[in-house]
Amino acid sequence: MKTRYTFGGDEHIYVEMDEEMSLDAFFKSLSMSNAVREADIPGVTEICPANASFQVKFDPDVTHPDEMLRRVQELEHKAESAEKRMTTRIIEIPVYYQDPWTHDCVMRFRERHQDPEGTDLSYAARINGYDSVEAFIEAHHSQPWFVSMVGFVAGLPFLYQLVDRDKQLEVPKYLSPRTDTPKHTVGYGGCFSCIYSVRGAGGYQMFGITPMPIYDPEQKTSYLKDFMVFFRPGDIVKWKPIDRAEYDRIEAAVADGSYAPRIAEVDFDLEAFNADMEGTNAKLMEALNAA
Amino acid sequence: MPLKIIKPGLSTSVQDLGRPGYFHLGIPIGGAMDRYALRAANMLVGNDEGAAGLEAVFMGPEIEFTEDATVAVCGADMPMMVDGEAVEPWTSFDVKSGQTLSFGFLKTGARIYIAVSGGIATPPDLGSRSTYPIGSLGGVEGRPIAEGDVIPIGGGAGKAGRSVPAELRRGPGNPAQLRVLPGLYWNRLTEAAGKGFFEDTWTVAPEADRMGYRFRGGRHLEFVDREQPFGAGADPSNIVDGCYSYGSIQVPGGTEPIVLHRDAVSGGGYFTLGAIISADMDLIGQLQPNTPVNFVKVDMEQSLAARAERKAGLQKIRDALA
Numbered sequence A: 001m002k003t004r005y006t007f008g009g010d011e012h013i014y015v016e017m018d019e020e021m022s023l024d025a026f027f028k029s030l031s032m033s034n035a036v037r038e039a040d041i042p043g044v045t046e047i048c049p050a051n052a053s054f055q056v057k058f059d060p061d062v063t064h065p066d067e068m069l070r071r072v073q074e075l076e077h078k079a080e081s082a083e084k085r086m087t088t089r090i091i092e093i094p095v096y097y098q099d100p101w102t103h104d105c106v107m108r109f110r111e112r113h114q115d116p117e118g119t120d121l122s123y124a125a126r127i128n129g130y131d132s133v134e135a136f137i138e139a140h141h142s143q144p145w146f147v148s149m150v151g152f153v154a155g156l157p158f159l160y161q162l163v164d165r166d167k168q169l170e171v172p173k174y175l176s177p178r179t180d181t182p183k184h185t186v187g188y189g190g191c192f193s194c195i196y197s198v199r200g201a202g203g204y205q206m207f208g209i210t211p212m213p214i215y216d217p218e219q220k221t222s223y224l225k226d227f228m229v230f231f232r233p234g235d236i237v238k239w240k241p242i243d244r245a246e247y248d249r250i251e252a253a254v255a256d257g258s259y260a261p262r263i264a265e266v267d268f269d270l271e272a273f274n275a276d277m278e279g280t281n282a283k284l285m286e287a288l289n290a291a
Numbered sequence B: 001m002p003l004k005i006i007k008p009g010l011s012t013s014v015q016d017l018g019r020p021g022y023f024h025l026g027i028p029i030g031g032a033m034d035r036y037a038l039r040a041a042n043m044l045v046g047n048d049e050g051a052a053g054l055e056a057v058f059m060g061p062e063i064e065f066t067e068d069a070t071v072a073v074c075g076a077d078m079p080m081m082v083d084g085e086a087v088e089p090w091t092s093f094d095v096k097s098g099q100t101l102s103f104g105f106l107k108t109g110a111r112i113y114i115a116v117s118g119g120i121a122t123p124p125d126l127g128s129r130s131t132y133p134i135g136s137l138g139g140v141e142g143r144p145i146a147e148g149d150v151i152p153i154g155g156g157a158g159k160a161g162r163s164v165p166a167e168l169r170r171g172p173g174n175p176a177q178l179r180v181l182p183g184l185y186w187n188r189l190t191e192a193a194g195k196g197f198f199e200d201t202w203t204v205a206p207e208a209d210r211m212g213y214r215f216r217g218g219r220h221l222e223f224v225d226r227e228q229p230f231g232a233g234a235d236p237s238n239i240v241d242g243c244y245s246y247g248s249i250q251v252p253g254g255t256e257p258i259v260l261h262r263d264a265v266s267g268g269g270y271f272t273l274g275a276i277i278s279a280d281m282d283l284i285g286q287l288q289p290n291t292p293v294n295f296v297k298v299d300m301e302q303s304l305a306a307r308a309e310r311k312a313g314l315q316k317i318r319d320a321l322a
Helices: A023-039 A065-073 A076-081 A100-108 A120-127 A133-142 A244-255 A270-275 A277-290 B035-045 B191-199 B278-284 B300-321
Strands: A004-008 A012-016 A044-049 A053-058 A085-097 A145-150 A157-161 A185-189 A192-195 A205-209 A236-241 A263-269 B003-007 B012-015 B053-057 B062-065 B069-077 B080-082 B085-087 B093-095 B100-103 B108-116 B176-182 B202-208 B212-216 B238-243 B248-250 B258-260 B267-270 B272-276 B292-297
Touching: A004 A065, A004 B272, A012 A065, A012 B238, A023 A044, A023 A053, A023 A076, A023 A145, A023 A270, A053 A065, A053 B238, A065 B300, A085 A133, A085 A244, A085 A270, A085 A277, A100 A185, A100 A205, A120 A133, A120 A205, A133 A236, A236 A277, A263 A270, A263 A277, A270 A277, B035 B053, B035 B069, B035 B108, B035 B278, B035 B300, B176 B278, B176 B300, B191 B292, B202 B292, B272 B278, B278 B300
Parallel strands: A085 A236, B176 B292
Antiparallel strands: A004 A012, A012 A053, A044 A053, A085 A205, A085 A263, A145 A157, A145 A236, A157 A192, A185 A192, A185 A205, B003 B062, B012 B053, B053 B108, B062 B100, B069 B093, B069 B108, B080 B085, B080 B100, B176 B272, B202 B212, B212 B258, B238 B267, B248 B258, B248 B272
């Protein structure tokens, strides 16, 4: 892992922890972005952690870019020595795979896809070596995921699966981005899954949809009354496959304010995870199932 | 007492200087594309420079005033009238209750900024009135204004007849020169591609909005060969999804550069070759489709000098109006 520092114009410093995605790079990036926040450097206006990188936005009239770069670089040792563990939460997110709405969208944008004859799921299953769409869907939801970035648009989580690299699912993005994606689509691009928090453009493959809102600017949704954005980096997610009847039931419960997502507080320790992935995931699931 | 929207224009929205602090959640800073013009308009009517005004793109709205107010319009060159009588741009004027402000056809530039004494007083979201339609934040119900909207204003009167001196009315040239500080993933480009990017003349594509401006017409950019890093995706223009800088220039597939603007997506999986310097962001907001553009390579010291020059321009307006 080699850290790279660069300027984004005269108002940003971009720090890439590693070119490739790993939880080590994520933890180092998150630790360092926290260290920058704690250092309270004059002129810093935004700190944005991402999957394997982070960005600092600052006012160069307050602190000169060279000085800002020096102050940020100084904090790298803190990130290196930081413990790669956190107290976080695991959340069950219901997913209606192969739903009619994303399917309709899948078919509308076929000419922008690598495999115009198939569907996003049949294509993803095939290129990842699965015999059937069902087997691929099972691989998508059987092990939990880690929110490694929030962004793109308001409140959209990027998720990285908690499995060995040789078990990671990988798909390309659409050849050309779509102009439309249904709200709450569960998507996939590179090694990341995501949930489209709002309707709009998108380039990720579309696998299904969740009835659970994750962004509510009006803050009317029962579990979004404190803040309009549901996810934060470090959250752990377990997809739960549901059918149409369950989708409709949850959607109605969200509307009448009675829906409460299943959530449990858990500790995540990267070293323990790397030493025993299945065991760590089993413990996470135990905590979730007890909630 | 509110403004009544008779005709909304093409896409007119309430904007101030934006909502910093939420980009890490995918909520962009937003606010006026051309902050220089909004600040100038606010100065003319005696508002705080960060007061909310109306940003209209390509086509002006038609607005009936239901109370007396002082108004100024800065930015693009677009003729305007109060009850059919021409009024001057970059100059404050009074509008009486019952009068209507309307606009003619756009001549040069792309966006006008309408400041009203007391400012637009729609409810703020996350500390700003700026409209961010994707996230349904700010403005009127989180969307651009529509026919029939009634928009609250702060009230009070400014002083009519104040004017920004002609030499301080900043806008892009033709061809526009946009200064770029190379950086970010610049190292992904071959030397020839990096040179070509600055040598070629590009034109503004029709896909140009508050989120980003797309350019076309230059040579295809070639990438340095590499085995793609895990998680990045197969295309050589792909990276592991990271944060985007405001003004950063991504070139998906190496074909059409996209400059992210005030309503930027906060991150994604395309390499960026650097960013437009902060001093030139306002100018992008005044570019019409098909305008030729040259990207000009600068270093950090030149970027900071340009930034100081822009600031000095605003100070000169303040001094001229003091």
